[in-house]
Amino acid sequence: GQNIDQPTEMTATEGAIVQINCTYQTSGFNGLFWYQQHAGEAPTFLSYNVLDGLEEKGRFSSFLSRSKGYSYLLLKELQMKDSASYLCAVRSWGKLQFGAGTQVVVTP
């Protein structure tokens, strides 16, 4: 089995930066994904990390440290539309297991 932990909720103001941490314990690690899910909608793919380091994609960046079982998603220049749940997911032994999600609330 595996544990995937991420904070339940984070609040930040428009234009700010927010960092969502994700820690995991797993065997057979094959990669870590971040998804965004707006209320009532399906999750949409944001980023993928399999090697240590930072992956940057526009306003979103994701970091992975396999030795520490740690990842973070960095959201820069926050916009109101970024208010959503952010899901950390770990692939191991062919299965994709999700964390409970972090609800990000962006305030004006």
Add this chain to the structure above:
Amino acid sequence: KAGVTQTPRYLIKTRGQQVTLSCSPISGHRSVSWYQQTPGQGLQFLFEYFSETQRNKGNFPGRFSGRQFSNSRSEMNVSTLELGDSALYLCASSLIPESTDTQYFGPGTRLTVL
């Protein structure tokens, strides 16, 4: 290119009934995975299919089953429905079931069991 489609989008059933949900993957995608999402448990993996074969299965009772057809379309079936089966059922497709391959989700089927 059209995304993942799921039918029906909403479904209401009563306890003891059975239900079949359908998923059509993105054109060219051959791997289909199913997930159950509830407020209390989050997104939980049900099973994954590739080339009409179940490759992986999550920790769900045997009442939950699925299959994949030669055109990669997939169905999942839940028999003897229980109140706790009320959830959003999401289907995701990818090109192949490799670790590096990204899964793309459909809009889901919202199942309510009364």
